[in-house]
Amino acid sequence: MKPTVYVTRNDYARIGLDLLKEECELTIWDEPSPVPREEFMKNVAGKDAIFCSLNDRIDKELLDQAGPSLKVIGTISVGFDHIDLKQCRERGIRVGYTPEVLTDATAELTIALLLATARRLLEANKEAHTGGWKSWSPMWMCGTSIKNSVVGIVGFGRIGQEIAKRLVPFKPAQIQFCSRSDKCLTAEELGVTQIPFDELVETSDFIIVACSYNMETANMFNDSVFSRMRPSTILINTSRGGIIDQHDLIHALKAGKIRAAGLDVTTPEPLPLDNPLLHMSNVVVLPHIGSADVETRTEMSRITACNIISGLKGVKMISEI
Numbered sequence: 001m002k003p004t005v006y007v008t009r010n011d012y013a014r015i016g017l018d019l020l021k022e023e024c025e026l027t028i029w030d031e032p033s034p035v036p037r038e039e040f041m042k043n044v045a046g047k048d049a050i051f052c053s054l055n056d057r058i059d060k061e062l063l064d065q066a067g068p069s070l071k072v073i074g075t076i077s078v079g080f081d082h083i084d085l086k087q088c089r090e091r092g093i094r095v096g097y098t099p100e101v102l103t104d105a106t107a108e109l110t111i112a113l114l115l116a117t118a119r120r121l122l123e124a125n126k127e128a129h130t131g132g133w134k135s136w137s138p139m140w141m142c143g144t145s146i147k148n149s150v151v152g153i154v155g156f157g158r159i160g161q162e163i164a165k166r167l168v169p170f171k172p173a174q175i176q177f178c179s180r181s182d183k184c185l186t187a188e189e190l191g192v193t194q195i196p197f198d199e200l201v202e203t204s205d206f207i208i209v210a211c212s213y214n215m216e217t218a219n220m221f222n223d224s225v226f227s228r229m230r231p232s233t234i235l236i237n238t239s240r241g242g243i244i245d246q247h248d249l250i251h252a253l254k255a256g257k258i259r260a261a262g263l264d265v266t267t268p269e270p271l272p273l274d275n276p277l278l279h280m281s282n283v284v285v286l287p288h289i290g291s292a293d294v295e296t297r298t299e300m301s302r303i304t305a306c307n308i309i310s311g312l313k314g315v316k317m318i319s320e321i
C-alpha cells in the first residue's frame with residue numbers, strides 16, 4: 001500500500017504534487033486557499049505525512065489528531081515557527097523545509113521594499129494616477145537614498161547576508177548587523193560590522209529585520225525600542241510580523257518616532273483593510289511575497305515533495321530541520 005499524504009491546498013506548483021502522486025496516496029484540500037482548521041483536523045487523522053505551508057498551524061492538538069501514523073511533515077517555507085518542533089521531536093516526526101532555494105528571491109524583494117519605501121515609489125505612483133503630478137517640482141516626492149547611510153540588519157543568517165551583499169553597490173557609509181551568535185569571520189569577509197542590537201537601533205538610518213521568529217525575537221521592536229530609534233529611521237521587515245509590536249509601530253509612525261516602514265509580513269496576514277498601516281502614506285505593505293518568483297516557488301514545491309518522499313523512505317532529505 002502507498003503511504004498517505006495530506007496536502008493543505010491544491011495550488012502548490014504542479015511538479016511537487018506530481019512527484020508525490022507517483023509514490024503516495026494524496027488527500028488534497030481542493031481549494032487554492034489554506035485549508036480551514038476544522039477540515040484539516042478532520043482529514044489529517046491516520047495520515048503518514050503532511051505537505052503544508054506557513055499558513056497551517058501544526059501544534060500539539062493537530063499532531064494528536066493525526067495520531068501515531070504521522071512520520072513526516074514537509075513545509076514549503078524556510079520559517080518553521082508554525083510548527084511545534086518540540087512535539088515533533090518527541091513523536092519522532094521528521095520535518096523537511098526549504099532553506100537556501102529562496103534566499104536570493106527574498107533578499108532581492110527586501111531591497112525592492114527598502115527602495116520602494118525610502119524613495120516613496122507607491123506614493124509617487126499614486127500621484128501619477130490621481131492627478132497630483134502637476135509638473136516636475138524640485139522638492140516634491142523627495143525621499144531618502146541608501147548612499148552614505150548606515151544600514152542595520154537584524155539577523156545575519158542566509159537572507160541577512162545576501163541582503164548585505166546586495167546593498168554594497170548602493171554605496172552606504174556602513175553596513176552593520178546584530179545576530180544571536182558571533183559572526184566576526186563572515187563580517188570580515190563581507191566588510192560589515194557586528195554590533196549589539198541596542199547600538200544598532202540607535203545608530204541605523206535603515207533597519208532591516210531578517211532574523212527568524214522565536215521567543216527572543218517576538219515583539220523585539222516595541223515602544224521602548226522605537227523611542228531609541230532616530231526620527232529619520234526607516235524600518236523594513238521581511239521576516240515575520242510578530243517580531244514587531246504592530247500597535248507600537250503604528251504609534252511610533254503617528255508620533256514621528258520613525259520616518260517610514262516597509263512590511264512584507266504583518267500580524268495577522270492578510271492585514272484587515274481597516275488597519276491603519278494600510279492608510280499611512282509612509283508605509284508600504286506587501287502581501288508576504290518575499291520568495292514569490294515562479295522559479296523559486298516551483299523549486300520549493302519540488303523540494304518539499306522530495307523531503308516528504310525521503311522522510312517516508314527513511315533516507316536523507318534535501319533539507320531537514
Ligand code: NAP
Nearest residue numbers: 079155156157158159179180181211212216238239290291
Ligand atoms: P537563517 O539562515 O536561519 O537566519 C536567521 C537568523 O536569525 C540567524 O542568523 C539567527 O542567528 C538570527 N536570529 C535568531 N534569533 C535572533 C535574535 N534573538 N537576535 C538576532 N538574530 C537572531 O534563516 P533565513 O533563511 O535567513 O530566513 C530568515 C527568516 O526569514 C525565516 O525564519 C523566515 O521567517 C523569514 N522569511 C521570510 C520570507 C518572506 O516571504 N517574507 C521568505 C523567506 C524567509 P544565529 O545565526 O546566530 O542563530
Ligand code: GLV
Nearest residue numbers: 054076077078079
Ligand atoms: C516565508 O516566509 C518562508 O518562511 O519561507
